[in-house]
Amino acid sequence: MVIKERYNLAYGLAGLLILAFFVWTFNLLFSIQNNWAESNDVTAMDKDVHALFDPWRNLNRPGNDVLENYEVAVHKKELRRYLQEYRQARSRLDTHDRARVDLGNYYRDMDAAALEVETLARRVLELAAERESLRLADADAAMISAAETEAATTMARMDQAFQSGLETIAGMDQILDQRLRDLDGARRAGFGSLYLIIIVALFSSALSLVLLRRTSVQGEALRASSTHLNAIVNNVVDGIVTVDERGNIESLNRTAENMFGYSSDFVIGRNFRSLVQPEDRSLYDPAEFKSESGPSGRVSEFTGMRCDGSELAMELEGTQISVEGRPIIIHILRDVSERKRSAKRLQLAAAVFENTSEGIVITDRHCNILSTNPAFTAITGFAADEVIGQNPRFLQSGIQTRDFYDEMWRSITETGHWQGEIVNRRKNGEAYPQWLNINAVKDGSGHVTHYVGVTFDISELKASERMKDEFIATVSHELRTPLTSIHGSLGLLDSGMAAKSPDKSAELIRIARANSQRLVRLIDDILSIAKLESEKIKFQLRPLNLAELVPNAVEANQEYAKQYGVHIRMEPGGDDARVLGDKDRLIQVLTNLLSNAVKHSPADGVIGVSYGRNDGYWRVSVTDNGSGIPKSFRGEVFKKFAQADGSDRRKQGGTGLGLSISKAIVDRLGGRIGFDSEPGVRTCFYFELPIMQQHWSAEAGAERFVTSAELSAPAE
Amino acid sequence: MTTPDDIVAVELARLSADFVARLPEELQAVQDGVSAWLDAPRDPQRFEILSHRVHQLKGSGSTFGCPGISRAARTLEQRLGAYRRGVDAGQPPAAEDVESAVQRLQNEVLRAQSRAPEANE
Amino acid sequence: MGRDTLHRILYVEDDADIRKIVSMSLEMVGDYTVASCGSCAEALQAVDDFDPELLLLDVMMPDVDGPATLRELRKRKSAADAPAVFITAKVQSADMAQYRRLGVFDVIVKPFDAMALPDRIGQIWQQYLSGEYDHAG
Numbered sequence: 001m002v003i004k005e006r007y008n009l010a011y012g013l014a015g016l017l018i019l020a021f022f023v024w025t026f027n028l029l030f031s032i033q034n035n036w037a038e039s040n041d042v043t044a045m046d047k048d049v050h051a052l053f054d055p056w057r058n059l060n061r062p063g064n065d066v067l068e069n070y071e072v073a074v075h076k077k078e079l080r081r082y083l084q085e086y087r088q089a090r091s092r093l094d095t096h097d098r099a100r101v102d103l104g105n106y107y108r109d110m111d112a113a114a115l116e117v118e119t120l121a122r123r124v125l126e127l128a129a130e131r132e133s134l135r136l137a138d139a140d141a142a143m144i145s146a147a148e149t150e151a152a153t154t155m156a157r158m159d160q161a162f163q164s165g166l167e168t169i170a171g172m173d174q175i176l177d178q179r180l181r182d183l184d185g186a187r188r189a190g191f192g193s194l195y196l197i198i199i200v201a202l203f204s205s206a207l208s209l210v211l212l213r214r215t216s217v218q219g220e221a222l223r224a225s226s227t228h229l230n231a232i233v234n235n236v237v238d239g240i241v242t243v244d245e246r247g248n249i250e251s252l253n254r255t256a257e258n259m260f261g262y263s264s265d266f267v268i269g270r271n272f273r274s275l276v277q278p279e280d281r282s283l284y285d286p287a288e289f290k291s292e293s294g295p296s297g298r299v300s301e302f303t304g305m306r307c308d309g310s311e312l313a314m315e316l317e318g319t320q321i322s323v324e325g326r327p328i329i330i331h332i333l334r335d336v337s338e339r340k341r342s343a344k345r346l347q348l349a350a351a352v353f354e355n356t357s358e359g360i361v362i363t364d365r366h367c368n369i370l371s372t373n374p375a376f377t378a379i380t381g382f383a384a385d386e387v388i389g390q391n392p393r394f395l396q397s398g399i400q401t402r403d404f405y406d407e408m409w410r411s412i413t414e415t416g417h418w419q420g421e422i423v424n425r426r427k428n429g430e431a432y433p434q435w436l437n438i439n440a441v442k443d444g445s446g447h448v449t450h451y452v453g454v455t456f457d458i459s460e461l462k463a464s465e466r467m468k469d470e471f472i473a474t475v476s477h478e479l480r481t482p483l484t485s486i487h488g489s490l491g492l493l494d495s496g497m498a499a500k501s502p503d504k505s506a507e508l509i510r511i512a513r514a515n516s517q518r519l520v521r522l523i524d525d526i527l528s529i530a531k532l533e534s535e536k537i538k539f540q541l542r543p544l545n546l547a548e549l550v551p552n553a554v555e556a557n558q559e560y561a562k563q564y565g566v567h568i569r570m571e572p573g574g575d576d577a578r579v580l581g582d583k584d585r586l587i588q589v590l591t592n593l594l595s596n597a598v599k600h601s602p603a604d605g606v607i608g609v610s611y612g613r614n615d616g617y618w619r620v621s622v623t624d625n626g627s628g629i630p631k632s633f634r635g636e637v638f639k640k641f642a643q644a645d646g647s648d649r650r651k652q653g654g655t656g657l658g659l660s661i662s663k664a665i666v667d668r669l670g671g672r673i674g675f676d677s678e679p680g681v682r683t684c685f686y687f688e689l690p691i692m693q694q695h696w697s698a699e700a701g702a703e704r705f706v707t708s709a710e711l712s713a714p715a716e
Numbered sequence: 717m718t719t720p721d722d723i724v725a726v727e728l729a730r731l732s733a734d735f736v737a738r739l740p741e742e743l744q745a746v747q748d749g750v751s752a753w754l755d756a757p758r759d760p761q762r763f764e765i766l767s768h769r770v771h772q773l774k775g776s777g778s779t780f781g782c783p784g785i786s787r788a789a790r791t792l793e794q795r796l797g798a799y800r801r802g803v804d805a806g807q808p809p810a811a812e813d814v815e816s817a818v819q820r821l822q823n824e825v826l827r828a829q830s831r832a833p834e835a836n837e
Numbered sequence: 838m839g840r841d842t843l844h845r846i847l848y849v850e851d852d853a854d855i856r857k858i859v860s861m862s863l864e865m866v867g868d869y870t871v872a873s874c875g876s877c878a879e880a881l882q883a884v885d886d887f888d889p890e891l892l893l894l895d896v897m898m899p900d901v902d903g904p905a906t907l908r909e910l911r912k913r914k915s916a917a918d919a920p921a922v923f924i925t926a927k928v929q930s931a932d933m934a935q936y937r938r939l940g941v942f943d944v945i946v947k948p949f950d951a952m953a954l955p956d957r958i959g960q961i962w963q964q965y966l967s968g969e970y971d972h973a974g
Contacts, residue, residue, distance in 0.1 A: 477897050477926040480947045481852055488858035488951030495952050497865045504861065511854045538815055540747055541822050543740045580740045580829055616830060670826030690830035692740055 014208040021201040028194055085120055239333035247272045247286040250328065259314075259335055261307035272331070277303040277311060289318035289329050301336070313337040359434075359455040365448045367391050379434070379457050381427030392453070397425040408438075412451070416440040421458070433462045474641050478522055478656070482515035489515075518655075525657040529640065532664035539582040539668065543692055546577035546611050546618055553590035554609050560595065565603040568594065571610035577618045579689040585665045589673075592658040593622040593685045600626030600683065617671065617688035628679035637675065638663045662687070735780040736828050742773060743825045746792075750818055753796075754811055757803045767796055773821075784824040792817040843962040847889035847916070848873045849880045849906055850924070851898045858951050859893075867955025877901035877909055888915045891962065896925035907939055920965045922958070924949070 233240055239256030243249050248271050252264040260267070260275055267274075273281045280302040304312035315334040320327055353360060359376035363369050368391060372384045380395060387394070396405075400422060411418040419437040426432060434455045441450040489508040498504040531537045554570045561568050597607045601624045608623040629637060641656035666673040671689040749766035756762060770793045777786030795817045802809040846869050850856045853875065860873045872887045874880040876898070892910060896903035903923055910916040920942040925932075936944065943961050945954070 484948035
């Protein structure tokens with residue numbers, strides 16, 4: 001500390017001296033400059049004035065002839081006048097000179113006067129020039145003589161005046177010279193003092209330097225080490241803040257300044273708490289860091305507050321030390337927000353890893369499994385601990401060829417990734433298709449460190465693809481079969497082979513016709529279902545009364561039923577069963593249910609048809625006493641081409657699409673379709689449609705429904 | 717003891733039920749109107765009547781607690797307008813747009829039907 | 838093993854109409870003797886007595902399909918060696934391989950010309966006789 005003060009003193013002294021030196025010098029230079037200018041002006045002006053009178057001097061030469069004298073006299077007359085004026089001007093000048101002490105004014109007025117003189121003198125010269133050109137040949141002799149006399153006397157007087165004028169000028173000259181000499185003296189004096197100042201300044205600087213050197217010899221080592229220390233302190237990654245016992249900040253290193261966004265001088269003296277978020281302030285206690293032996297090693301986490309109020313996640317390690325008897329607490333602060341963010345990102349990644357429905361396998365670069373996620377276990381049946389350390393080839397199903405795997409490996413080693421469909425095998429032996437995406441993970445230098453495989457179970461996708469394929473195959477088969485019959489029978493008829501036998505011919509014709517009809521029905525149904533599923537069918541919704549619709553449908557199908565020896569019985573129901581629907585489509589549904597029932601009824605069977613309310617719906621039920629629907633088939637009933645007993649299709653001309661069409665229609669009308677079945681006893685198929693609300697208005701004369709609120713309201 | 721609020725609620729409920737009950741008829745009229753108009757799209761009168769009806773449906777739909785109906789009616793109104801503009805410009809657009817809007821309205825009416833509370837007998 | 842001319846064909850097809858037409862065609866045009874059966878069960882009932890020389894089977898049948906029916910028939914001595922022909926609406930190379938493994942000699946695609954069928958059968962029979970066929974047994 002003492003050293004520091006000495007430094008300060010020396011610097012101060014030198015500074016002051018230098019400052020004084022500069023001020024004085026500047027001042028002096030300024031005045032010197034002015035004086036320089038002035039003296040230059042004076043000299044110049046002096047020269048000018050002298051120059052002005054040169055022509056006069058020339059004019060006053062003895063021995064000129066009369067004419068010349070005359071001219072001269074005239075000139076001199078003029079000149080007298082001008083001299084008078086000049087004298088006046090001069091006297092004015094003198095007045096000015098006496099009146100003004102200030103050098104600046106003196107010269108300024110002199111300047112003005114000299115200008116006047118100049119003007120007048122010029123005029124003299126002009127006149128002189130004019131007069132020269134005058135030819136006085138015509139001049140009167142008398143005038144000349146008179147003029148001569150006049151001229152002679154005036155001449156004498158002029159001379160006198162001229163002389164005195166010259167003397168005045170000379171006097172002025174003297175004054176000017178004196179002035180110049182004064183200036184020179186001042187200049188020299190100025191220079192003298194300038195030199196003095198410089199010497200003094202140099203001396204005091206030298207003195208200071210000597211002082212400094214003496215102290216710096218002592219502090220050389222210390223300074224070097226403190227620079228070293230400063231360099232360290234300011235360049236560590238962590239913030240270092242020192243505080244006193246009470247927590248007031250004594251110093252901040254550069255990192256700490258950057259962390260908080262303050263510069264040290266702003267913060268020094270304030271309490272450390274001001275760098276902590278308000279809610280954490282109570283956690284900070286400088287007394288915590290007292291410890292007798294070395295750093296406490298205690299690390300606490302708190303949220304710091306930057307200069308803009310934003311949060312800064314920090315780790316704080318504090319140590320109390322003693323410096324020159326005073327306790328000082330050193331805080332080492334580490335910004336952990338990045339670490340926290342990374343931790344959060346890792347958490348997120350881990351959550352994704354755990355919860356995604358895609359199976360993930362991570363291997364090292366030798367393809368040994370390091371980790372698998374729960375989805376992997378769910379898909380393959382292998383638990384993580386069963387497979388860690390192994391090569392994933394135990395999943396291979398044997399369905400893909402050697403070439404397939406070679407190609408996969410080649411792609412991975414060359415491009416770092418591969419994706420495609422693969423069939424693997426679960427733990428239970430089941431082969432399943434999946435979509436596999438393999439990526440190589442590389443480090444900074446481009447070397448592979450891990451492989452990551454992500455799998456999507458596509459068995460369902462495959463299943464629906466397969467169903468579609470099957471459907472198409474089935475449809476095409478269904479269409480080709482009757483075509484074969486038609487084609488075949490017509491071919492046989494055409495060949496004349498059956499000509500001999502009318503029975504056979506009739507049979508062939510029947511076959512052709514029946515199959516044509518079957519084909520037409522099939523095509524109709526396929527188109528229906530396609531249109532219904534793509535919602536392209538236009539429905540005409542109208543209020544319909546099931547009480548009329550259902551009995552009509554029963555009537556219409558009675559003949560058909562009779563062919564199978566079955567009777568349809570219409571159970572009585574209410575008169576009013578209104579629904580909103582499309583009449584044709586509903587009839588289609590009823591017909592479908594009825595014909596199914598007929599086909600499944602035993603001979604002499606009875607089919608019961610009824611309708612009734614169920615919740616907010618009207619339900620229409622068709623019950624038969626047939627073989628029922630086997631449990632295994634229950635889920636498939638409404639699917640396309642699904643038939644529990646395949647013989648139906650061929651024998652009874654069904655298309656296999658009826659129920660799926662009916663379902664599509666009922667769904668579209670906002671209703672539900674379903675069945676109950678007791679195998680071997682009975683089957684009941686039903687569909688339901690929402691009850692249509694009745695018309696409210698009294699004007700239409702329709703029924704008026706009274707709400708409970710109305711009943712309790714006071715009568716009007 | 718019925719408060720004024722109760723009375724208003726009853727009235728509103730009655731009007732809403734009335735609205736829902738009239739929907740099938742309205743729908744029928746709209747369906748018929750659309751078919752008739754698509755047959756003669758240059759007939760201004762047919763368009764006016766149809767458009768007016770659909771417009772009313774749009775308004776009363778949201779008033780009586782059937783926003784779905786209102787939305788479907790709005791779509792239909794837009795499609796009818798677009799179709800007419802196309803016809804006037806000499807380029808009638810696909811009728812599917814109008815028809816699918818009608819379908820949507822049908823669905824909404826059906827939905828309203830199944831949601832509506834039953835009237836007590 | 839085989840005789841020069843083919844006489845007896847066991848035909849299994851569930852669709853009655855097609856069955857009728859094919860039988861008619863084979864019998865009237867081809868002059869063969871045809872035992873037509875509507876299902877695997879019927880075929881198993883008839884096969885021993887009928888002692889067929891050629892088996893003609895529809896592939897897509899409900900319950901027991903063509904290939905399954907063939908497997909059953911192959912268990913009977915009377916049908917163990919007879920060449921088999923499938924009738925099917927779809928043919929894919931994968932299926933063909935499978936059929937060959939079952940000892941199916943050829944496949945007829947639906948729809949087929951009923952008039953041409955007898956000739957086709959004749960051709961197949963000739964090929965069989967000339968030993969191109971190698972029944973795996």
